[in-house]
Amino acid sequence: MLNQDHTQLDHEKYLSTSFANVRDGQYLRPQDTAKLLKELVWHCFELSRMTFGWMPPLEDYQLKIKLGRFGYLHAMHAKHLSKRIGELPGKIGAGDRTPQALRELYERGSLAPDAAAFFYSYAFLVRIFYDRVEELSQRLDDVLDAPTADILELLLMKKQEFLTTANQQYQFIPSKDEQQQQVFQEWKLYMSNLWAAYSTQHAWPPAPNIEPAGPVPPEGKLDPRFPHYSHKPEQYKKAYSDPAMSPLQESVKQMHYINATEMSAAESLGYLYYAVQNMPLAFYFDLARHLWDETRHFEMGVRRLLQLGYSLDQFQFFKSGPGKEVEESWYADMYASLTMIAEPCSFIKKRKASEAFWEFGDTLSAIHCEFDMVDERMHVDFGKRWGPELFKTLKNDMITAQKLSERARLIRLEYLDVPEEERQNIAKSFPAFCGFSTVDLNYSQY
Ligand SMILES: [Fe+2]
Numbered sequence: 001m002l003n004q005d006h007t008q009l010d011h012e013k014y015l016s017t018s019f020a021n022v023r024d025g026q027y028l029r030p031q032d033t034a035k036l037l038k039e040l041v042w043h044c045f046e047l048s049r050m051t052f053g054w055m056p057p058l059e060d061y062q063l064k065i066k067l068g069r070f071g072y073l074h075a076m077h078a079k080h081l082s083k084r085i086g087e088l089p090g091k092i093g094a095g096d097r098t099p100q101a102l103r104e105l106y107e108r109g110s111l112a113p114d115a116a117a118f119f120y121s122y123a124f125l126v127r128i129f130y131d132r133v134e135e136l137s138q139r140l141d142d143v144l145d146a147p148t149a150d151i152l153e154l155l156l157m158k159k160q161e162f163l164t165t166a167n168q169q170y171q172f173i174p175s176k177d178e179q180q181q182q183v184f185q186e187w188k189l190y191m192s193n194l195w196a197a198y199s200t201q202h203a204w205p206p207a208p209n210i211e212p213a214g215p216v217p218p219e220g221k222l223d224p225r226f227p228h229y230s231h232k233p234e235q236y237k238k239a240y241s242d243p244a245m246s247p248l249q250e251s252v253k254q255m256h257y258i259n260a261t262e263m264s265a266a267e268s269l270g271y272l273y274y275a276v277q278n279m280p281l282a283f284y285f286d287l288a289r290h291l292w293d294e295t296r297h298f299e300m301g302v303r304r305l306l307q308l309g310y311s312l313d314q315f316q317f318f319k320s321g322p323g324k325e326v327e328e329s330w331y332a333d334m335y336a337s338l339t340m341i342a343e344p345c346s347f348i349k350k351r352k353a354s355e356a357f358w359e360f361g362d363t364l365s366a367i368h369c370e371f372d373m374v375d376e377r378m379h380v381d382f383g384k385r386w387g388p389e390l391f392k393t394l395k396n397d398m399i400t401a402q403k404l405s406e407r408a409r410l411i412r413l414e415y416l417d418v419p420e421e422e423r424q425n426i427a428k429s430f431p432a433f434c435g436f437s438t439v440d441l442n443y444s445q446y
């Protein structure tokens with residue numbers, strides 16, 4: 001083993017090799033470290049996919065928030081690692097992807113029959129990942145590899161939080177009901193078979209004969225505490241125009257309700273994150289941040305409504321997901337309409353709402369809007385940066401950011417039944433377009 005040139009190791013084969021077999025007892029060369037870190041990047045990336053992909057099938061909104069946070073953290077870990085790899089010989093190229101076997105391990109492990117089984121899979125894979133991190137940490141020299149060691153330490157800070165949260169979701173469930181207990185035991189066995197097949201490069205084991213509940217089901221679930229807005233009368237096509245949705249329609253506090261509906265935006269981005277292949281890692285890093293921000297906006301909206309004495313059953317909320325099998329273009333259009341219509345159009349509302357909240361002496365609500373604007377500005381930039389590239393990838397179609405935004409506006413105006421001859425003109429003027437697309441708030445009423 002010692003005279004083997006490890007810089008030539010086949011990456012795919014390497015992934016099933018234990019750290020202990022590589023240059024045992026020797027200093028790692030920079031290119032060795034880069035290779036070992038690459039494996040960790042793909043683990044982090046797949047962990048972020050599985051967590052985002054499982055937000056829609058969950059019911060408990062607190063757990064959805066947790067997964068939005070965890071998916072972001074896994075993506076940030078991948079970002080830190082890939083930055084370090086870039087400093088070493090062996091950067092991750094724009095065309096590099098998760099090695100197929102590793103991706104399948106995660107995808108198969110994510111097809112869980114229920115939330116408890118999913119969290120078991122998640123904890124199982126998180127543990128495998130952190131075993132790798134710890135093995136690598138022990139191989140590093142504290143002078144030569146200090147910058148790498150610092151990053152691994154950063155990753156390790158979150159280990160317990162991931163594992164404790166996951167563990168709480170299945171720790172006592174198996175004893176509750178016999179059938180679920182059986183399903184759970186079967187799933188546990190399946191996970192260890194899956195891992196054995198991966199690490200010995202054997203054929204994948206057959207999956208248990210139970211319908212998977214996730215990831216990314218055609219339609220996301222709403223927490224039962226959140227009434228569903230299912231009826232969409234023809235006259236209320238403009239966003240948030242139906243008075244049945246919220247008792248705050250005549251108040252500036254409607255802003256909090258709008259925020260509280262943003263879980264559906266977060267989860268829609270989760271569908272995109274899970275489904276779209278062949279985009280560079282930098283896209284997923286931005287998308288992860290975007291997704292988590294929408295999760296935060298949701299959390300801040302819900303928290304404020306409750307603080308102000310409202311209850312969730314006074315409002316109606318949206319589900320996420322396409323609702324059916326969709327063409328790839330659904331993802332590109334959804335991303336364009338979010339970053340080029342909903343988000344830029346929301347600025348005016350947020351600025352005016354913030355000013356009104358300051359006037360009414362509601363400091364916290366005013367600061368909500370200020371943070372919201374900071375985040376949204378970044379999301380609009382993400383859209384300009386990635387929208388055209390996403391279009392090219394998913395629709396096999398070249399388009400400029402300018403054209404894409406115009407196209408998104410025309411689609412929206414068509415949905416709003418604006419006569420064809422007027423659409424072009426309205427789409428050209430941004431403020432006029434936003435006036436058409438959304439209803440304004442009543443800023444003079446608290
Ligand atoms: Fe938002």
Ligand SMILES: [Fe+2]
Binds near residue numbers: 293294343375376379
């Ligand atoms: Fe946003």
